[in-house]
Amino acid sequence: MKSSLLIAWNVVLTVILAVLLFIQLGKKNMNGPNEIKEPMVSKSADEADLRIAVINIDSMQNNYSLFVDKKKELENKQQQMEATLDKKMRDLQTEFTTAQQASTTMTQQQLQETEQRLQKKQADIQKLQTQLTTDLQNQLTQFNQQLKDSLDSFLKDYNSSNKYTMILSIVDGGQVLYAEPQYEITADAIKWMNGRIKP
Numbered sequence: 001m002k003s004s005l006l007i008a009w010n011v012v013l014t015v016i017l018a019v020l021l022f023i024q025l026g027k028k029n030m031n032g033p034n035e036i037k038e039p040m041v042s043k044s045a046d047e048a049d050l051r052i053a054v055i056n057i058d059s060m061q062n063n064y065s066l067f068v069d070k071k072k073e074l075e076n077k078q079q080q081m082e083a084t085l086d087k088k089m090r091d092l093q094t095e096f097t098t099a100q101q102a103s104t105t106m107t108q109q110q111l112q113e114t115e116q117r118l119q120k121k122q123a124d125i126q127k128l129q130t131q132l133t134t135d136l137q138n139q140l141t142q143f144n145q146q147l148k149d150s151l152d153s154f155l156k157d158y159n160s161s162n163k164y165t166m167i168l169s170i171v172d173g174g175q176v177l178y179a180e181p182q183y184e185i186t187a188d189a190i191k192w193m194n195g196r197i198k199p
Contacts, residue, residue, distance in 0.1 A: 053164045054179040055151075056186040057171045063190045066150070066197055070143050074136065081132045088125045092118065154192050158185065 061067050099114045106114065155167055167185070170176045 049165070051164045052166045052168065053183050053185045054168045054170050054176065055189050056184060057169050059186045060190055060193075063194075065194050067147060074140060074143070077136060077139070081136065085125065085129055085132070088121075088128070092121050092125065095121070150193050150196065151189070153196075154189050158188060158192065 061071075096118055099118065103111060103114075159167065168176050168179075170179060170184075
């Protein structure tokens with residue numbers, strides 16, 4: 001049963017393939033022996049005027065003064081935050097070790113008080129870590145919005161005279177794989193955005 005079904009299916013596929021080849025070869029012969037004419041597609045006015053520009057975000061980040069300065073500032077804050085938390089954790093560890101060594105001479109009440117004090121210090125460190133991390137994240141979010149606003153402002157001003165249909169961003173590993181250099185407006189963007197920074 002299966003083999004007769006396979007044979008029938010193969011016959012149907014062969015017939016379909018023969019019909020398709022006949023149709024294709026018939027079109028080729030009507031156009032001449034070696035010539036296949038493509039249909040003429042007329043471009044609309046909108047398609048003819050399509051203009052695309054690109055901005056290299058990696059280059060912008062390396063050359064936009066505000067970005068470079070703010071990145072350093074945020075990196076320094078993160079290092080200071082980590083150093084502060086590391087010091088507090090080391091101090092807590094030292095206190096814990098000292099309390100552990102002195103525990104043999106402590107009363108039950110002193111042990112409880114020491115344990116509560118150390119637990120409170122640990123909770124304070126965790127609270128400080130959360131607060132510092134949230135503060136850093138808020139600054140980063142605010143800075144990202146500032147960058148977006150600055151770039152949007154540039155694009156609106158720049159495009160009012162250049163009339164690009166589309167302006168794309170290029171990043172290493174991004175979706176735009178290639179753009180011809182004459183369509184890149186990164187240098188204009190960097191110059192304009194750096195020019196807006198007040199000394």
